[in-house]
Amino acid sequence: GEDVEQSLFLSVREGDSSVINCTYTDSSSTYLYWYKQEPGAGLQLLTYIFSNMDMKQDQRLTVLLNKKDKHLSLRIADTQTGDSAIYFCAERSILTGGGNKLTFGTGTQLKVEL
Amino acid sequence: EPEVTQTPSHQVTQMGQEVILRCVPISNHLYFYWYRQILGQKVEFLVSFYNNEISEKSEIFDDQFSVERPDGSNFTLKIRSTKLEDSAMYFCASSLGGAAGELFFGEGSRLTVL
Numbered sequence: 001g002e003d004v005e006q007s008l009f010l011s012v013r014e015g016d017s018s019v020i021n022c023t024y025t026d027s028s029s030t031y032l033y034w035y036k037q038e039p040g041a042g043l044q045l046l047t048y049i050f051s052n053m054d055m056k057q058d059q060r061l062t063v064l065l066n067k068k069d070k071h072l073s074l075r076i077a078d079t080q081t082g083d084s085a086i087y088f089c090a091e092r093s094i095l096t097g098g099g100n101k102l103t104f105g106t107g108t109q110l111k112v113e114l
Numbered sequence: 115e116p117e118v119t120q121t122p123s124h125q126v127t128q129m130g131q132e133v134i135l136r137c138v139p140i141s142n143h144l145y146f147y148w149y150r151q152i153l154g155q156k157v158e159f160l161v162s163f164y165n166n167e168i169s170e171k172s173e174i175f176d177d178q179f180s181v182e183r184p185d186g187s188n189f190t191l192k193i194r195s196t197k198l199e200d201s202a203m204y205f206c207a208s209s210l211g212g213a214a215g216e217l218f219f220g221e222g223s224r225l226t227v228l
Contacts, residue, residue, distance in 0.1 A: 031215075042221035043157070043205060088157065092215065095162055097169025099145035100215035104157040 002026040004105035006089055011111045018076040020108045022089030025070060029091040032065065033102065034074045037086045046074075046087075076110075084112045116140045120206050120220035127227055130195050135223045137189045137206030146189045147207040147217065148181065150174070157205065163189065164211070196227045 003025045012018045024032065033048040049056045049063045049072070056063045062075040076083055086107040092100050119138045127133050139146050148160040161171040163181050180192045189208075193200055203224050207217040 033216075035219075043207075043219040045216060045218065048216065090157075094215075095170045097162065097164050098211050099147070099162045099164055099169055100209055100211065100217060101147075101159050101162065101170065102149075102157075102217055103159070106156050 002091055002093060002103040004089055004091055004103050006105035006108045008106060009109050009111070011113060012079050014079060014081060014112055014114050016079055018079045018083070018110055020074045020087050020110065022072040022105055023070055024072065024089070024091045026091055026093060026103070027070065029093065031092040032072050033090040033092065034063065035088040035090060037088065037107070043088065079112050081112045081114070084110055086110070118206055118208055118218050118220035120223050122223055123221065124224045125226070127196055127225070129198060129227055133193045133196055133225060135191045135204050135225070137220055138187055139189055139206065139208030140218055143208035143210055145209045145211045146183070148191045149205045149207060150202040151205065152202045198227050201225055201227045
């Protein structure tokens with residue numbers, strides 16, 4: 001079955017880059033996602049990458065995908081205190097009924113220090 | 115911007131009581147989902163719903179759980195007889211399905227079973 005793993009914590013200084021890593025198991029995953037969860041809030045879709053891409057950049061966010069190693073990373077440039085949150089990696093599998101099921105990682109708690 | 119809304123944001127109940135969590139998905143979406151997140155654990159898939167029936171469910175979604183779309187706008191999750199281990203954050207999500215299948219999540223309903 002699908003499984004997604006992430007490191008639990010990351011601490012960076014404001015202004016530095018953050019790199020959050022994720023590994024997944026399902027080689028048939030077509031889309032991989034990054035969600036952000038602020039304290040007490042829901043899951044906010046940050047960005048996603050299609051499996052035939054190696055990289056996707058969206059303003060301060062860069063997603064790198066190594067499909068051979070099933071490794072996904074999220075780089076946040078110029079990290080700000082407002083970036084402090086839990087970041088979830090998720091892989092998507094298509095359900096037989098046509099919907100999509102996400103398998104989430106454990107989440108990485110990003111702490112940004114002044 | 116369209117969003118998924120959930121009520122209540124927090125519910126406290128006694129063990130054995132029935133609970134109904136409510137969601138209003140994005141209006142043109144076709145697939146509806148419930149996920150849950152026990153404190154400190156992964157976000158887990160519970161069930162997907164399409165065309166007025168369950169299209170897939172996980173092992174967690176046993177006979178104590180049911181879902182319904184009673185009126186074309188609301189999507190509900192009912193827990194018939196709550197247990198302590200049902201305490202969690204429950205997230206509703208919706209998607210168009212197919213290739214354009216990004217899941218959009220609500221802010222969650224926190225259920226506390228005493």
